[in-house]
Amino acid sequence: MAPPGRVDVVTDHWPLQRQACEACLTDLPQAPGLPGVAGAPDFVAHEVTELPVIHPRITEHRLHRLAWPSCGTRTRASLAAGVPTGSFGPRVQATVAMPGGRFRLSRRETSGVMGHVTGVPISIGSVDALCQATGEALAPVTAALVATLPSAPLLHADGTRWPHDGRHWWLWMVRSAQATVFVLSPSRGGRVIRELTLADYHGVVTSDRYAGSNWLDQAFRQLCWAHLARNVEGLVTRGGDGTHIGVWARSLIRSLFADWSAFVEDRISLRTSQRRTRQMQSGFGELLTQGTLSA
Incomplete structure (x- = not known):
């Protein structure tokens, strides 16, 4: 259920079409605000989520030209600050960049999505131009993120x-x-x-x-633990002298990730997780020593 602040419209339905109680057949009380109703509201909420009709907003900027009385020169107005010089606004640009960048749609598929879903007809060439412009706009952000990695x-x-x-x-x-x-x-x-x-x-x-x-x-x-786990399974399934080492390692790996899941789900504390991890480090060290000796 959505939190109360996210509900846009509330519609109340009352059993007024059936005036008699289903059990005793007596008349039902009237709706709240009318005589005969007492007590707290008693209802079951049924929420329906719907998209609004998408109707793109088109703003036409008319750059008028006027003649100066002193010399007769005709001067045309300029676009105000903040008005895009291209045919699409920043929300359209961001929406165009999402299908290809996040969901791996082609430029042609993105053009189709924009036309059919958002009602914004846009050519494949315009899709590519907007994607390139978005990449350029995000370059400083990417550089700032890269700069955080060394630390x-x-x-x-x-x-x-x-x-x-x-x-x-x-x-x-x-x-x-x-x-x-x-x-x-x-x-x-x-x-x-x-x-x-x-x-x-x-x-x-x-x-x-x-x-x-x-x-x-x-x-x-x-x-990567996925690679190590596959190696361990290979020891177990291959059989022979290394089987007991593989079974031991598999048990340690499963315990390691079980503890990690417990920590992520707040079932154990960070201190407990760290203590158990140190214990498993000792176990892995002993396991590797025995595995080396038996090789």
């Missing part, structure tokens, strides 16, 4: 294939607790991550085993 104690870095202009590019991501920065590049090389100010980074970086991340200091590199 973060922990970062996550990853890359994935991304279709762009009919080719396969790579979408790189570096994330801290405060910011997530994406960079689209034709290169799969590790230099993209280094350019995101990580070349001189001295904190902990969580990444997968991709070779492009091997330049990271191994003492401060946390491998």
